Amino acid sequence: xxxxxxxxxxxxxxxxxxxxxxxxxxxxxxxxxxxxxxxxxxxxxxxxxxxxxxxxxxxxxxxxxxxxxxxxxxxxxxxxxxxxxxxxxxxxxxxxxxxxxxxxxxxxxxxx
Amino acid sequence: xxxxxxxxxxxxxxxxxxxxxxxxxxxxxxxxxxxxxxxxxxxxxxxxxxxxxxxxxxxxxxxxxxxxxxxxxxxxxxxxxxxxxxxxxxxxxxxxxxxxxxxxxxxxx
Numbered sequence: 001x002x003x004x005x006x007x008x009x010x011x012x013x014x015x016x017x018x019x020x021x022x023x024x025x026x027x028x029x030x031x032x033x034x035x036x037x038x039x040x041x042x043x044x045x046x047x048x049x050x051x052x053x054x055x056x057x058x059x060x061x062x063x064x065x066x067x068x069x070x071x072x073x074x075x076x077x078x079x080x081x082x083x084x085x086x087x088x089x090x091x092x093x094x095x096x097x098x099x100x101x102x103x104x105x106x107x108x109x110x111x112x
Numbered sequence: 113x114x115x116x117x118x119x120x121x122x123x124x125x126x127x128x129x130x131x132x133x134x135x136x137x138x139x140x141x142x143x144x145x146x147x148x149x150x151x152x153x154x155x156x157x158x159x160x161x162x163x164x165x166x167x168x169x170x171x172x173x174x175x176x177x178x179x180x181x182x183x184x185x186x187x188x189x190x191x192x193x194x195x196x197x198x199x200x201x202x203x204x205x206x207x208x209x210x211x212x213x214x215x216x217x218x219x220x221x
Contacts, residue, residue: 033209043198043211056208090155092209101145101202101209105154 002026004093004104012110018079021107025072025093032074033101034066037088046089049074081111115139118199118212125219131186133215135199138180146173146184147198149214155198158184189219 005024013019025032033048045058049068068074072093078085088108092101116137125131135144146158159166159173161182166173170190175182186193199212 035209035211042213043200043209045208045210048208058208100143100160101157103147103155103157 004091004102006089006091006104006107008107009105010108010110012112013081015081015083015111017081018077019081019109021076021078021089021109023074023076023091023093023104025074025091026102029093029095029102030072031094031096031101032068032072033092034074034076035090035092036060037090037106038084038086043090046076078109083111085109086111114213115210116199116201116212118215120215121213123215123217125189125217127190127219127221129189129219131189131193131217131219133184133197133199133217135182135184135212136180137182137199137201137210139201139210140204141201142204143202144175144182145200145202145209146182147200149196149198151195158197186217189217191219191221194218 007022031050034046035043037043046060047057047066048055052068063079066076088106090103090106092103094101119134143160143162145160148156148158161173161175170187172185196214196216198214200209202209
């Protein structure tokens with residue numbers, strides 16, 4: 001059974017650009033959640049999608065957005081990138097919101 | 113205020129030692145995860161707990177729901193156990209994770 005796949009694994013962008021990250025959950029999983037990990041703040045919740053609907057959102061500015069497709073794949077978009085957006089972005093998938101979550105390897109974004 | 117507190121922040125042990133990492137949380141939860149992250153690597157979920165105790169090889173995780181506390185034990189520690197261990201709780205009401213700041217474990221041969 002394939003795990004959670006995040007693409008790309010590494011990304012370098014310039015300030016002001018936008019970026020789209022992708023997360024393919026484990027087959028059959030309908031919940032996908034996104035997290036940001038920085039050395040200063042640790043892991044922080046961004047948002048969760050379930051059956052194409054955003055169910056919960058963390059405390060991040062509107063530059064951070066996401067969506068989920070009918071096949072449960074999810075994308076996260078960050079517009080007008082800032083240096084502070086440099087981080088490891090992780091997604092996790094689960095069958096339902098109360099079942100075990102499985103994490104992807106993450107996308108390491110560097111903003112220069 | 114952090115919803116999840118972990119201790120210790122850093123831990124150095126000799127190979128073979130018994131290790132305990134503690135996690136306390138303040139929110140109502142549906143589940144607690146122990147996660148492992150190797151340097152430069154992604155995150156692996158070691159355990160998901162909602163009650164009692166789970167064992168997987170040399171790893172044991174316990175949770176006390178009434179006291180809002182969980183522990184991760186590593187028996188006969190090995191250098192390959194060197195990693196950051198993160199406690200994460202899934203909130204009962206918000207369907208989101210709250211994370212501890214992690215415990216950086218180094219096991220010396």
